[in-house]
Amino acid sequence: MSDSTRVRLPLTPAKTPLPSAKACCHEIPQHTAGVDAAVVALVGAPNTGKSTLFNGLTGSRVTMGNWPGTTVEVSKGVWRTTLQSPSCNCETCTCANDESPLAITLLDLPGAYSLDAHSPDEQLTRGLLQDGPVSERPDLCIVTIDASRMAHGLYLVAQVRELAMRVVVAVTMSDIAAQREMSVDTALLSRALGCPVVETDPRRRTGLVPLAAAVRTALADPVPAPRPVPPTDDALVLDDDRFTWLSEAAERATVAPGNDRLTLSDKVDRWVTAPIAGPVIFLAVMWAVFQITTAVAAPLQNALDGFFSGPVSHAVTALLTLAHLNGTWVEGLLVNGLVAGVGMLLTFVPLMALMFLLLALLEDSGYLARAAVVTDRLMRTMGLPGRAFLPLVVGFGCNVPAISATRILPDARQRLLTVLLVPFTSCSARLTVFVMLGTVFFGTNAGTAVFAMYVASVALVVLVGLLLRRTLWRTMGAEPLIIDLPAYHLPTLRLTASVVWQRLLGSLKTASGIIVVTVCAVWLLQSVPTTGGQSFGQVPVEDSVYGVVARTIAPVFAPAGFDQWQTASALIVGFVAKEAVISSWAQTYATEQPAPGQTGLLGDHIQAAFVQSSGGHPLPAVLAFMVFLLAYTPCVATLAAQRREVGLKWTLFGVAMQLTTAWLLAVAVFQIGRLFW
Amino acid sequence: MTSSTDLASAPLGTSLTLVGIDDAANRRRLATLGLREGATFRLLTRTIGGGRIVLVGGSRIALSRDLVHRLRTRVA
Numbered sequence: 230m231s232d233s234t235r236v237r238l239p240l241t242p243a244k245t246p247l248p249s250a251k252a253c254c255h256e257i258p259q260h261t262a263g264v265d266a267a268v269v270a271l272v273g274a275p276n277t278g279k280s281t282l283f284n285g286l287t288g289s290r291v292t293m294g295n296w297p298g299t300t301v302e303v304s305k306g307v308w309r310t311t312l313q314s315p316s317c318n319c320e321t322c323t324c325a326n327d328e329s330p331l332a333i334t335l336l337d338l339p340g341a342y343s344l345d346a347h348s349p350d351e352q353l354t355r356g357l358l359q360d361g362p363v364s365e366r367p368d369l370c371i372v373t374i375d376a377s378r379m380a381h382g383l384y385l386v387a388q389v390r391e392l393a394m395r396v397v398v399a400v401t402m403s404d405i406a407a408q409r410e411m412s413v414d415t416a417l418l419s420r421a422l423g424c425p426v427v428e429t430d431p432r433r434r435t436g437l438v439p440l441a442a443a444v445r446t447a448l449a450d451p452v453p454a455p456r457p458v459p460p461t462d463d464a465l466v467l468d469d470d471r472f473t474w475l476s477e478a479a480e481r482a483t484v485a486p487g488n489d490r491l492t493l494s495d496k497v498d499r500w501v502t503a504p505i506a507g508p509v510i511f512l513a514v515m516w517a518v519f520q521i522t523t524a525v526a527a528p529l530q531n532a533l534d535g536f537f538s539g540p541v542s543h544a545v546t547a548l549l550t551l552a553h554l555n556g557t558w559v560e561g562l563l564v565n566g567l568v569a570g571v572g573m574l575l576t577f578v579p580l581m582a583l584m585f586l587l588l589a590l591l592e593d594s595g596y597l598a599r600a601a602v603v604t605d606r607l608m609r610t611m612g613l614p615g616r617a618f619l620p621l622v623v624g625f626g627c628n629v630p631a632i633s634a635t636r637i638l639p640d641a642r643q644r645l646l647t648v649l650l651v652p653f654t655s656c657s658a659r660l661t662v663f664v665m666l667g668t669v670f671f672g673t674n675a676g677t678a679v680f681a682m683y684v685a686s687v688a689l690v691v692l693v694g695l696l697l698r699r700t701l702w703r704t705m706g707a708e709p710l711i712i713d714l715p716a717y718h719l720p721t722l723r724l725t726a727s728v729v730w731q732r733l734l735g736s737l738k739t740a741s742g743i744i745v746v747t748v749c750a751v752w753l754l755q756s757v758p759t760t761g762g763q764s765f766g767q768v769p770v771e772d773s774v775y776g777v778v779a780r781t782i783a784p785v786f787a788p789a790g791f792d793q794w795q796t797a798s799a800l801i802v803g804f805v806a807k808e809a810v811i812s813s814w815a816q817t818y819a820t821e822q823p824a825p826g827q828t829g830l831l832g833d834h835i836q837a838a839f840v841q842s843s844g845g846h847p848l849p850a851v852l853a854f855m856v857f858l859l860a861y862t863p864c865v866a867t868l869a870a871q872r873r874e875v876g877l878k879w880t881l882f883g884v885a886m887q888l889t890t891a892w893l894l895a896v897a898v899f900q901i902g903r904l905f906w
Numbered sequence: 907m908t909s910s911t912d913l914a915s916a917p918l919g920t921s922l923t924l925v926g927i928d929d930a931a932n933r934r935r936l937a938t939l940g941l942r943e944g945a946t947f948r949l950l951t952r953t954i955g956g957g958r959i960v961l962v963g964g965s966r967i968a969l970s971r972d973l974v975h976r977l978r979t980r981v982a
Contacts, residue, residue, distance in 0.1 A: 257966065345934055345938070347935055377964050380940050380962075380965075381962075381965055385938075468934070472937070494966070495951070495966070499950075502954060502957075502959065502968070503952075504955075505953045508954065602959075603954055615970065620928065695940060709932060710968060710973070712967070714967070714968055
């Protein structure tokens with residue numbers, strides 16, 4: 230079952246109301262535990278298996294990763310367990326006689342090392358657990374701690390235990406601890422912390438039943454007394470008390486002879502974070518990702534393309550012929566519109582799946598946290614902390630979650646700057662266009678051309694970041710890098726597959742809606758004639774409303790070498806979604822008669838268009854087009870995410886900045902490139 | 907008693923005791939990761955840009971160059 234949803238809770242403090250764990254129960258439309266049922270919050274430091282545990286308990290899928298900041302919103306799901314009740318006489322349930330079903334509302338809160346609110350995410354966790362009224366807090370809090378790094382996870386336990394709240398500690402990563410010859414005595418730890426402690430391995434789904442039992446028992450008991458603290462407001466005194474308490478607990482309950490022993494991870498880190506080898510390895514890894522993506526996905530993409538333009542289109546046409554609808558506007562809409570557009574979207578599936586798979590492997594292996602160390606210096610020249618690298622990397626998959634991921638940054642101005650820079654990271658939707666154009670124009674060098682676009686993307690982020698830093702953000706300081714490096718481990722198949730599936734499904738869901746609407750809108754605009762004597766659906770594209778609008782805009786791109794109206798129209802729909810760029814071309818060229826001497830293949834059409842518009846310099850023109858595509862607005866979904874995070878004014882500022890940058894760069898690339906090619 | 911030195915000058919591979927943090931803004935954050943005054947840790951490696959990776963309480967923490975200069979240590 231998959232009964233989870235993501236909610237955005239208001240951030241404290243300002244003038245917004247305090248977040249409420251109970252209030253958000255009302256937002257679950259169905260399968261809810263109900264307002265009277267228990268609400269359990271999952272909290273813990275980043276990388277302690279919290280989101281994986283949430284998935285294991287709710288059966289849902291939440292994006293997980295082996296680096297800080299993966300959970301940037303509150304995920305909510307229903308955890309179906311059983312409640313011990315000897316008197317259960319329910320007729321329909323399938324539980325044992327002495328148990329009745331219990332649906333617990335489970336919240337997966339953002340990763341937090343403490344309740345000290347260093348970032349909006351930690352602020353949210355603090356707001357839910359500490360600042361809100363007692364009646365609005367969760368009924369129980371599960372704190373996940375990493376057995377191999379026990380001491381620093383216990384600080385959060387110390388703070389949560391100071392609240393009037395039921396607490397259950399879930400000890401994860403025991404396998405990594407065992408590799409380091411460390412072990413935790415859960416009974417001793419439970420006695421020292423004054424709350425139940427359960428060992429669990431959410432990655433392998435073990436220990437979930439004992440955890441459920443501990444939670445059930447704790448929920449049935451009254452709220453325990455908070456841990457006594459010294460009667461003072463002095464933060465340093467309180468901290469001293471906490472550290473003394475947690476050090477004693479850790480010392481009593483853990484056996485850690487290998488705690489400071491060097492591991493294989495340390496040996497690898499010596500290379501991957503080293504001054505020269507680090508950046509070289511980082512670039513090699515990124516290059517390999519894009520090379521593998523383009524090389525493996527291209528044949529699959531071609532096969533799918535052939536399938537949709539061949540058998541599927543023919544089948545639909547045959548069905549329409551049977552219904553006597555061939556040659557009508559219905560055929561135009563279905564075959565040239567929907568089948569071509571949706572088919573084009575589906576040909577991207579191997580490409581996106583592969584990209585998500587490789588990013589998921591890098592995340593789950595622990596490498597991305599090291600990449601944040603390697604890029605820290607670069608980030609800080611823009612006034613951004615090393616952590617800002619994380620949302621930017623996510624942006625290479627999709628810009629929309631990357632915008633949400635900026636919430637891990639503590640400073641509002643750093644978040645704003647990162648939100649404005651994320652759209653310059655080349656998402657997987659843009660990759661599809663780059664691969665297509667790369668294959669058509671650069672042949673066997675397509676992989677290198679695509680890689681160059683990614684290098685250009687990084688350069689754009691840095692240069693625009695520097696420019697903004699020197700102008701609008703002159704007074705902004707840079708936070709020093711403090712990052713907890715997770716141990717390297719082999720990614721698990723189930724977890725990686727789950728992340729890839731979730732991201733792919735999310736992208737396709739977003740894209741398919743946009744694609745269908747865009748394809749229908751394009752078809753409609755192409756069907757409405759602008760001259761007399763032509764009927765709806767029977768008009769040459771250049772005489773349609775669509776052709777006229779594109780023709781009006783096209784001259785703007787003349788200095789960049791791509792002022793063909795078909796190219797301009799692809800950029801117009803690309804504003805809505807980059808996935809629609811190729812489908813727009815497919816739609817536009819499919820409705821035209823092939824010119825004499827042309828095969829009618831899409832690649833030939835596009836090549837001919839660039840040769841003509843560039844005055845015989847198609848390569849600089851197509852590079853200019855790719856740079857424009859890289860730099861201007863990624864999609865309307867990103868704009869919506871930006872508006873949500875930084876407001877309309879800054880979103881519009883971002884749009885203007887990107888369009889200006891894109892046009893200037895495209896003109897520069899073409900004008901300089903034509904001197905050589 | 908050995909005199910203190912900043913973390914940037916400490917030799918790699920040694921066990922160190924943190925004797926002072928000249929960074930009030932990040933003191934608590936470091937403390938939650940186990941790096942508080944009096945804590946013993948091991949200096950593992952130097953990273954790009956002059957940062958360091960330290961091993962404390964089983965955790966590997968990467969610190970940037972500016973912070974490394976603000977941590978006073980002594981050989982444990």
